[in-house]
Amino acid sequence: MVIQLLGSCMLQAKKITCKRDHRVLFEELSFSLDRGSALQVCGINGAGKSTLLRILAGLYEEFDGEVEWDLEDYPLFSGHRAGVKDLMTARENLLWAANLYGQNVSRDEIDEALSQVSLNGFETVACGAMSEGQRRRVGLARLYLLDNPVWILDEPFTAIDTDGVLRITQRINEHLAGDGVVVFASHLEVSIENMQKLELAR
Amino acid sequence: MNILLATIRRDLLLHFRQPADILNPLVFFLIVISLFPLGIGPSEAVLSSIAAGVIWVAVLLATLLSIDVMLKGDFDDGTLEQIALGKQSLLVVVFGKVISQWLVSGFLMALMSPLFAMMFYVNTEGMIAIAVGLLLGTPTMTLIGSIGAALTLGLKKGGVLIAILVLPLYIPVLILGTAMVESAVFGHSYTGHALWLAALLVLSIGFAPLATQMSIRISLSQ
Numbered sequence: 001m002v003i004q005l006l007g008s009c010m011l012q013a014k015k016i017t018c019k020r021d022h023r024v025l026f027e028e029l030s031f032s033l034d035r036g037s038a039l040q041v042c043g044i045n046g047a048g049k050s051t052l053l054r055i056l057a058g059l060y061e062e063f064d065g066e067v068e069w070d071l072e073d074y075p076l077f078s079g080h081r082a083g084v085k086d087l088m089t090a091r092e093n094l095l096w097a098a099n100l101y102g103q104n105v106s107r108d109e110i111d112e113a114l115s116q117v118s119l120n121g122f123e124t125v126a127c128g129a130m131s132e133g134q135r136r137r138v139g140l141a142r143l144y145l146l147d148n149p150v151w152i153l154d155e156p157f158t159a160i161d162t163d164g165v166l167r168i169t170q171r172i173n174e175h176l177a178g179d180g181v182v183v184f185a186s187h188l189e190v191s192i193e194n195m196q197k198l199e200l201a202r
Numbered sequence: 203m204n205i206l207l208a209t210i211r212r213d214l215l216l217h218f219r220q221p222a223d224i225l226n227p228l229v230f231f232l233i234v235i236s237l238f239p240l241g242i243g244p245s246e247a248v249l250s251s252i253a254a255g256v257i258w259v260a261v262l263l264a265t266l267l268s269i270d271v272m273l274k275g276d277f278d279d280g281t282l283e284q285i286a287l288g289k290q291s292l293l294v295v296v297f298g299k300v301i302s303q304w305l306v307s308g309f310l311m312a313l314m315s316p317l318f319a320m321m322f323y324v325n326t327e328g329m330i331a332i333a334v335g336l337l338l339g340t341p342t343m344t345l346i347g348s349i350g351a352a353l354t355l356g357l358k359k360g361g362v363l364i365a366i367l368v369l370p371l372y373i374p375v376l377i378l379g380t381a382m383v384e385s386a387v388f389g390h391s392y393t394g395h396a397l398w399l400a401a402l403l404v405l406s407i408g409f410a411p412l413a414t415q416m417s418i419r420i421s422l423s424q
Contacts, residue, residue, distance in 0.1 A: 054423075057287060058287065059283060059286070059287070059422050059423060060423050060424070061419075061423045062423060073289045074286075074287040074288075074289075075287070076287075077283065077284070077287050079280055079283060080280070081278070081279055081280025081283070082279070082280055083279070083280035083281050083283065083284040084279065084280075084281070085216065085276075085279060085281055086279065087215075087216050087219040087220055088212075088215070088216070088219075092212075092215075096208070096212055096281075097284065099204075099205060099208045099290070100205070100284060100285060100288030100289065100290050100295075101288060101289045101290070102204075102205070102289050102290055
């Protein structure tokens with residue numbers, strides 16, 4: 001029984017303390033996440049939301065404490081920077097993202113992912129010629145294409161219109177229903193099932 | 203293996219879509235070399251004695267110029283962090299990036315070098331030695347340079363710092379390369395020099411991508 005309980009736990013953060021420029025961002029932060037649940041990180045600008053997400057993603061290592069993932073690879077991370085090459089088309093960008101995951105995807109699968117973020121017709125447009133929101137959508141199309149049980153999304157709704165926010169929320173709920181885990185930072189109130197909130201105070 | 207080819211293809215594609223980044227160092231190389239005969243005068247004795255040094259130094263500086271942009275673009279638009287978090291090994295991707303960077307810089311300069319050697323009255327043996335030396339030496343320079351490029355990613359202007367970091371490591375390659383041409387011009391055997399350059403290349407293939415990979419992780423951790 002106990003083993004099962006432990007097995008359902010995907011993430012455990014134990015007493016994370018992080019300082020930047022001699023300023024304590026958060027101290028002795030502990031939390032855990034089960035499969036199928038989400039965590040929204042809130043807090044004012046500069047409270048350390050992005051830093052926390054980068055710590056959880058395995059990018060930022062200057063902290064004390066422990067982060068334990070029940071994962072073989074890194075989580076899927078979407079950061080401030082869209083992770084999209086301006087000189088490549090939307091299709092090429094997603095093909096490269098799939099390559100990095102070692103996934104063999106067909107052109108149809110890529111186009112399907114792009115149409116999920118309302119970018120049909122933009123498959124062969126260079127991302128540099130797109131609007132900011134569209135570029136971010138190309139980055140978010142990875143959520144429809146790549147297999148990863150854990151998503152870490154830093155402000156996924158920035159520059160996305162209302163309809164887009166609804167679609168992404170829906171996608172997050174689907175992911176949670178499939179026993180995935182989502183950690184995201186956002187100032188928006190979104191309806192996501194099974195969600196905890198973590199308020200970072202300064 | 204798949205990801206190695208995919209990386210090379212992607213980076214070459216990006217280079218061809220934005221040729222300025224690779225053409226600038228090549229044009230710089232061309233200008234430096236063609237100005238020397240004009241500035242010094244057409245004396246065969248002088249030109250042939252400085253040929254190896256001028257060409258090697260020009261290649262070295264052009265490599266330093268081009269290495270700056272190798273990882274910077276990927277760092278700025280966030281694709282580098284995606285690469286670091288991918289399921290494929292970052293080491294292999296780094297290696298692919300170095301190969302494609304070398305193909306558009308060091309490799310092209312090595313191919314052009316016999317032509318420039320002609321302007322300096324270098325004999326045929328010397329020309330072959332310059333080309334062979336550069337083919338062995340420039341990948342080493344790109345590999346070592348990639349460490350500097352990775353370490354200075356977080357800085358706005360990393361160019362000069364890269365030079366300070368990696369120039370000392372370029373010096374053995376420079377000395378061996380020029381000495382090799384010298385031997386060849388006078389008809390001596392230069393196998394020893396070539397083997398030493400090859401040894402340095404093998405050594406840097408083994409260690410430089412590891413160091414670059416770790417430096418990328420450090421640079422991303424900020």
